[in-house]
Amino acid sequence: TGKRERSNKLIFGCDRGGKHKRTDSGTQSASKKCGCPFKIRSTPTNDESGWKIDVKCGLHNHGLPDRLEGHSFIGRLTTDEKQHVADLIKRHVPHRHILLSLQDRDPENVTRITQVYKHKSVIQKEIRGPRSEIQHLFKLIEDAGYVY
Structure with missing residues (x-):
């Protein structure tokens, strides 16, 4: 035992x-x-x-990749990039243009568009707080003075 x-x-x-x-x-x-x-x-x-x-x-049966594109850790947004993405999202810039902007700032950047979408989701959740999407919609309607 x-x-x-x-x-x-x-x-x-x-x-x-x-x-x-x-x-x-x-x-x-x-x-x-x-x-x-x-x-x-x-x-x-x-x-x-x-x-x-x-x-x-200690041996691999494959060669090294040419680029680290697609690796989640390497593709993460830095705090500076997160701020840049947040600023562009507030200006309603399309996601593909945000990604191009990140790549223009740093040619070695391997961030994918999914990271941009995920960061937008995080920003929206921070704005919404504990409310559900429907509750947040009703709050926005109420704040704007619409009658429903």
Whole structure:
């Protein structure tokens, strides 16, 4: 009747590792997965003064990408870019022009248009507060003095 505990460990793997999970819908979809075996496991030392690194497989079965486009961490908006996007959204600039503006400011920027849409959603939620979209609509109608 031993007690099983979760061990504190970190496993680092390649984002192209594993296999593509097929959907039941039958539609074709692309995947960047190629079964890359790269894996590093890290566990705390017994005296908890550091970490023990164990390289399970240090090789990749694919080359380096030409660009980091599509990686969510690299494509994140910086605080300066978030402010720039917020200013352009307030001026009702189309999303594709906002993206072009970001790329003009920094040619190495790999932000995708989905990040612009997501940031707009965050801004709208901040404006709306705890109200639902319908409640916010009624508040705007009331504030503008419309009769309904």
